[in-house]
Amino acid sequence: MSKISKNNYKLTISYDGSRYYGWEHQPDKDTIQGKLESVISKLTGTETEVIGAGRTDAGVHAKGMVANAVITTDMSEQLLKEQINRYLPDDISVTDLKIAGERFHARYKAVGKTYRYTCYYGENKPVFDRKYLYRLDLEPDLEKMIKAAEYLTGEHDYASFCSNPKMKKSTVRIVDKIDIKKKSGYITFTYHGTGFLQHMVRILTGTLLEVGYGKRTPESIPALIDAKDRKLAGFTAPAQGLCLISVDYN
Amino acid sequence: MSKISKNNYKLTISYDGSRYYGWEHQPDKDTIQGKLESVISKLTGTETEVIGAGRTDAGVHAKGMVANAVITTDMSEQLLKEQINRYLPDDISVTDLKIAGERFHARYKAVGKTYRYTCYYGENKPVFDRKYLYRLDLEPDLEKMIKAAEYLTGEHDYASFCSNPKMKKSTVRIVDKIDIKKKSGYITFTYHGTGFLQHMVRILTGTLLEVGYGKRTPESIPALIDAKDRKLAGFTAPAQGLCLISVDYN
Numbered sequence: 001m002s003k004i005s006k007n008n009y010k011l012t013i014s015y016d017g018s019r020y021y022g023w024e025h026q027p028d029k030d031t032i033q034g035k036l037e038s039v040i041s042k043l044t045g046t047e048t049e050v051i052g053a054g055r056t057d058a059g060v061h062a063k064g065m066v067a068n069a070v071i072t073t074d075m076s077e078q079l080l081k082e083q084i085n086r087y088l089p090d091d092i093s094v095t096d097l098k099i100a101g102e103r104f105h106a107r108y109k110a111v112g113k114t115y116r117y118t119c120y121y122g123e124n125k126p127v128f129d130r131k132y133l134y135r136l137d138l139e140p141d142l143e144k145m146i147k148a149a150e151y152l153t154g155e156h157d158y159a160s161f162c163s164n165p166k167m168k169k170s171t172v173r174i175v176d177k178i179d180i181k182k183k184s185g186y187i188t189f190t191y192h193g194t195g196f197l198q199h200m201v202r203i204l205t206g207t208l209l210e211v212g213y214g215k216r217t218p219e220s221i222p223a224l225i226d227a228k229d230r231k232l233a234g235f236t237a238p239a240q241g242l243c244l245i246s247v248d249y250n
Numbered sequence: 251m252s253k254i255s256k257n258n259y260k261l262t263i264s265y266d267g268s269r270y271y272g273w274e275h276q277p278d279k280d281t282i283q284g285k286l287e288s289v290i291s292k293l294t295g296t297e298t299e300v301i302g303a304g305r306t307d308a309g310v311h312a313k314g315m316v317a318n319a320v321i322t323t324d325m326s327e328q329l330l331k332e333q334i335n336r337y338l339p340d341d342i343s344v345t346d347l348k349i350a351g352e353r354f355h356a357r358y359k360a361v362g363k364t365y366r367y368t369c370y371y372g373e374n375k376p377v378f379d380r381k382y383l384y385r386l387d388l389e390p391d392l393e394k395m396i397k398a399a400e401y402l403t404g405e406h407d408y409a410s411f412c413s414n415p416k417m418k419k420s421t422v423r424i425v426d427k428i429d430i431k432k433k434s435g436y437i438t439f440t441y442h443g444t445g446f447l448q449h450m451v452r453i454l455t456g457t458l459l460e461v462g463y464g465k466r467t468p469e470s471i472p473a474l475i476d477a478k479d480r481k482l483a484g485f486t487a488p489a490q491g492l493c494l495i496s497v498d499y500n
Contacts, residue, residue: 014377061378085375093375125335125343127264128311132378 004074008104011036011050012096013065018131018240019091022058023065032056032092036067039087043080046072053106053247054113057199059239061132064095064246068106104249112248115191117205117241122185133186134241140212142182148211149178149189151221152204159228161207163199163236171197171228180208190245199236207234256322258354259330261286261300262346263315268381268490269341272308273315282306282342286317289337293330296322303356303497304363307449309489311382314345314496318356354499362498365441367455367491372435383436384491390462392432398461399428399439401471402454409478411457413449413486421447421478430458440495449486457484 015032025034033050040048050069056062073080081097088094103109120126121136152175159171175193182188189205207224210216216224216234224232265282275284283300290298300319306312323330331347338344353359370376371386402425409421425443432438439455457474460466466474466484474482 014374016377016380088375090375090380091377093377095374124264124345125338125340127266127341127343128379128382130266130340 004072006070006072007099008068008070008102009077009080010096010098010100010104010106011067011069011094013067014063014093014095015061015065016091016131017056017059017061020058022060023052023054023056032062032065033067035088035092036069036084036094039084040069040071043083043087044071044073048072051106053110054196054244056244057202057239057242060242060244061240062244065244066106066110066247066249068100068104106247109249110195110247111250112192112194113196114245114248115196115201116243116245117189117191117201117237118243119187119189119205119209119237119241120185121187124185126185131240132243134238136187136209138213140187140209141214142180142187142212144214144218145208145212146180147218148208148221149180151218151225152208153178156225157228158197158200158225160224160230160233161200161203162197162230163203164197165230167197173197173200175204178204178208201242202237202239203230203233203235205234205237205241209237210234254322254324256320257349258318258320258352259327260346260348260350260354260356261317261319261344263317264313264343264345265311265315266341266381267306267309267311270308272310273302273304273306282312282315283317285338285342286319286334286344289334290319290321293333293337294321294323298322301356303360304446304494306494307452307489307492310492310494311490312494315494316356316360316497316499318350318354356497359499360445360497361500362442362444363446364495364498365446365451366493366495367439367441367451367487368493369437369439369455369459369487369491370435371437374435376435381490382493384488386437386459388463390437390459391464392430392437392462394464394468395458395462396430397468398458398471399430401468401475402458403428406475407478408447408450408475410474410480410483411450411453412447412480413453414447415480417447423447423450425454428454428458451492452487452489453480453483453485455484455487455491459487460484 021029036050053066118133120133155174177192179190271279273282286300303316368383370383405424427442429440
C-alpha cells in the first residue's frame with residue numbers, strides 16, 4: 001500500500017453551470033465548489049476545502065476554472081483524478097490534477113483570466129449548444145462594438161461595470177483584450193484581464209450590445225467609465241452565455 | 251393580406267432528442283413529430299400531419315431530419331419558418347423550409363441516409379457535449395473495427411442487425427459507407443446507406459465495438475450476417491450517441 005501523504009494540489013475544472021447556484025458553496029444548494037468538496041472529502045475521509053480562482057455566478061460555465069486543495073491521500077495524481085471524476089456528476093469534470101507547491105493559492109496567485117461570452121444571431125435556432133449561448137433578437141453592429149471595446153480596454157476604474165454597490169476594495173482593473181468575432185451567426189466576446197469585478201464581464205457585454213444596437217455610441221464610453229455609476233452602464237447579459245476559459249499563473 | 255394557399259412543404263429539422271420519446275407521435279408523450287404537428291396545427295388553424303423520412307428512437311438526435319407537410323397558410327416560407335421556430339421548444343429547430351412539389355414524400359422519396367454514432371474514450375470526462383455521446387470504459391482497437399466495417403459494408407440481408415423479430419418486409423439493405431475515425435478521444439462511426447432497419451445503426455455500432463474490444467474478430471462478421479439472427483450480433487449501443495445527419499433525395 002502506498003504511503004498516505006498530504007499535499008497541495010492544483011486542479012483544473014470544466015463544468016456546465018446550467019443547473020448550479022454558481023461556484024461558491026451554499027447550504028442546501030447545488031454548487032460546483034460544494035460538489036467538489038463533498039466528493040473529495042468522502043473519497044479521502046478528510047474534510048477538504050477547495051479554493052477556486054474566483055466565484056462564477058449561477059448558470060455560468062467554465063472550461064478552465066483553476067482551484068487548489070490540500071488533500072490527504074495515498075492515491076497517485078492519475079488515480080485521484082480518475083476517482084474524483086467517477087464520483088462527480090456528469091456536468092463537472094476535473095481535466096487536470098497535479099501536486100503544486102505548498103504556497104500555491106488558486107485565488108491569490110492568479111495573475112489573469114480569460115472569459116468568453118457567446119451570443120447567437122441568425123436564421124437558425126441553435127439546438128445542441130443552446131444552453132451555452134445568449135440568443136439575440138436584433139443584429140448588433142460589429143464595427144461599433146469593436147470601436148467601443150477599444151475604449152473599454154486598458155487600466156480603468158470599472159466601478160460602472162460592477163454590480164456590487166458596497167464594493168470597498170479598489171475597482172481598478174486592467175483589461176488588456178476584448179476580442180469580438182462573428183462566425184456563422186455566433187458572436188463571441190473574449191475578455192482577458194488581471195481580474196474582473198462582480199458581473200463585470202456580463203455588464204461589459206450588455207453595454208457593448210447596446211452600442212451594437214445603436215442605443216449608445218462608442219464615443220459615449222469614456223464618460224460612462226468616468227461616471228463610476230452602475231446605473232449608467234448597460235444591462236447584465238444573461239449568465240448562460242458566459243464561460244471562464246482559463247486562469248493565468250506565473 | 252396575402253392569399254391563403256395550401257402547399258406541400260419540405261422541412262429540415264434539427265433536434266436534441268434527449269427528453270423525447272422519439273420521432274413518432276404517441277398519446278400523452280413528448281415526441282418530435284407530435285411537437286411539430288401541434289405547433290403547425292395551432293399556427294395555421296388546420297390539423298396538419300408531418301411525415302418524417304424515418305422514425306428516430308427515444309433519445310436519438312438529428313441534425314438534418316427531413317419531413318414533409320401539407321400546410322394551409324398565407325405566410326411566406328421565411329415567415330412560416332420563423333413562426334414555427336418561435337413556438338417550438340428550444341431543443342427542436344426547423345433549419346430549412348421550402349415549398350416542394352405535390353408529390354414530394356419525405357419517407358417514400360428518400361434514397362439514402364447518413365447517421366453518425368459518437369463515442370468517447372479518453373482521460374477527460376466531456377462536459378459540454380455529454381448528452382450527445384456514449385462514453386466507453388475500454389479503448390476499442392480502431393484497426394480491427396475498420397476491418398470489420400469492411401465486411402459489414404455492401405448489399406446484405408441485415409436481419410442479424412434488426413431488433414424487430416416480426417419484420418415481414420425485406421431486411422436487405424445497401425450500406426455503402428461505414429467510416430470510423432478517432433480524434434482527441436472522440437470515436438465516430440459514420441454510416442451511409444439506402445435505409446436502416448430498426449435499431450440497425452446502434453446494433454452495428456455495438457457489434458463493431460465488440461470487435462474493437464476483442465470479443466469477436468473481424469473475420470467472424472460474414473458468418474454473423476449469414477446467420478440472420480439478432481441474438482448473435484452485438485449489443486445495442488445507447489441512443490444518446492446517435493444522430494441522423496442527413497437524408498438524400500434525387
